[in-house]
Amino acid sequence: MSSKHVVVAHHFWGRPGGGQIVCAAASYAFNVIGYEPVLASVTKVEVDKYVDWFGIDLSKYPKFSLYGFRLRSFGIYLRLFIWKAIEKAVNEYGAQIVFTDESTYGPIKNFVENRGIALVEYIHFPIEISIDERFRGTGLYYGEDPYILERYSKFPMNMYWWLYTKLLPRYLRKNPFEIAKLVLANSKWTAELAKQVYGEKPEVLNPPIAPNVEIVSNPKSFDERENSVVMLGRFSEEKRYHWVIEEVLPKIRREAPNTKLYIFGGARTKTSMEYLKRLEDLASRKGFKTSRDVNVDADVYLVPDAPRNLINHVMDKSKAFLHATINEHWGIAVAEAMARGLPVVVHKSGGAWSDLVEEGAYGLGYTNAEEAVSAILNLLTNENNSWRIYSRKSIEKSKNLTLENFVINLSRLLAKIL
Structure with a gap:
């Protein structure tokens, strides 16, 4: 297979969310700079609605799923197996670059290092903040952070979250800066949190506005x-x-x-x-x-x-x-x-x-x-x-958040490692 493939790995492609638009934009950006993205996931990669959702067409790119079925529930548990999807996709396509917004690739640390893979991790939020006792009292720990508390504090969702956090340490990489060639964060706020956790500050790369969301020049008065x-x-x-x-x-x-x-x-x-x-x-x-x-x-x-x-x-x-x-x-x-x-x-x-x-x-x-x-x-x-x-x-x-600016900024950051 061509060495110009890049694996873009996300746990669930099948809904219009922030993680999905980042991975779609990254796929588009890699294609612009000369790489063919391979869309990788644990379950079936469904991107047929991305043109409607975001205005980004991913249909022409190869897709790799660890398992070919669709799954509409237990979404966060899919994250625990993304490492296996990455490993198999890299082997199948001979890719030397991996872009992922997941942190659960710990089991392939040696694989990444031995193969000399340039891994790029994009951090939406450092999950350690929610589960590490060191961060109790910060307002962001589980039981304190409204973002998590609103969704996972009541039965049965609290059990759903509890089991996930018990399994998570088996798959979570320890420190992205020890494995990834480039660590990115979606905002200055997230980057500052990441620095508290890992001791180093990621580069900030804001997600783009979907290109099908027109930036109006003359809005109604x-x-x-x-x-x-x-x-x-x-x-x-x-x-x-x-x-x-x-x-x-x-x-x-x-x-x-x-x-x-x-x-x-x-x-x-x-x-x-x-x-x-x-x-x-x-x-x-x-x-x-x-x-x-x-x-x-x-x-x-x-x-x-x-x-x-x-x-x-x-x-x-x-x-x-x-x-x-x-x-x-x-x-x-x-x-x-x-x-x-x-x-x-x-x-x-x-x-x-x-x-x-x-x-x-x-x-x-x-x-x-x-x-x-x-x-x-x-x-x-x-x-x-x-x-x-x-x-x-x-x-x-x-106007600073267009897909074109995202491509320019990601290309600039990739030039440091490629």
């Missing part, structure tokens, strides 16, 4: 928009849509009674559909009329698996984007909203605050419901011209 707030991200507990419906929206409606809330999200699993139904029940109990159809008059729209053109349409007619996740590692949904010229409001934590909003330079932040309400009302009323200022700032920031 404030006066052309309705009083509505948009949220985007899979229907999952850590996105805290329930918190917004229960604590934020009622306070907003007291000051701006006709304000609508649109929530778009992926809902391809039983867990996500259960959470969606829970949100509908919660909204009804709070007195809000709900709908999954944006063409029906309602207060709260909960739209699963919406097409990109519909999401863009609603963003273009709304006045604010709200992101409720605490300690979001990056925030691709925030970046997508900024590309539409939509002012954003994010929690003052994680990569969304450090890299996208840059601690208030390009958007608004909050630490509690009252601050979130105040920031949103500021935008809904355009007090002190704030809507126009932050709409312009959003576009300015998003």
Whole structure:
């Protein structure tokens, strides 16, 4: 096989998430600089919807799966076997480069070193922070971090997480800087955490905005928009849509009674559909009329698996984007909203605050419901011209996050090791 292959390994290609767009963008970037990417995973590699999801066509690249079946549950456990998929894909294609956003390749440490493979690890979040007793009390340890706590603190998900963390040490590499030729992180926030864990700081490579998310040059004006707030991200507990419906929206409606809330999200699993139904029940109990159809008059729209053109349409007619996740590692949904010229409001934590909003330079932040309400009302009323200022700032920031810039930046970093 050609030595110009590069294995791009991810545990699950079958949904539109931050990890998937990074691996898709990396595959595209390697192809641009002269390598043929091999898309590797534990189960069947499904990328037929990537053009619709991201505007990146991966259909022409070879695919390698350790097992050929589809799997819709137990996703995090797939990570534990990615090392085997990497090993077999490298052997089959003779690849000398591996790009992965997984940390569970510990069993092939000697294989990587003996074969002289240039391994590139991309860190979304150093998992050691969640499971290592040294980090208890930091607010990011399991049981303290809302990002994990919201999803894995209750039965049966707490048992699901417990078993995963018990198995994890068998597969987790000790220190990426001892194996990988290049260690990358999605944000300055993540890079600082990684330095605390490993003693060295990764290079920061922000994920790109999907190329099918147009960066608008002339967004609709404030006066052309309705009083509505948009949220985007899979229907999952850590996105805290329930918190917004229960604590934020009622306070907003007291000051701006006709304000609508649109929530778009992926809902391809039983867990996500259960959470969606829970949100509908919660909204009804709070007195809000709900709908999954944006063409029906309602207060709260909960739209699963919406097409990109519909999401863009609603963003273009709304006045604010709200992101409720605490300690979001990056925030691709925030970046997508900024590309539409939509002012954003994010929690003052994680990569969304450090890299996208840059601690208030390009958007608004909050630490509690009252601050979130105040920031949103500021935008809904355009007090002190704030809507126009932050709409312009959003576009300015998003222009640095294109796929083309991702290719340039990754190529520059790869030149140090290849």
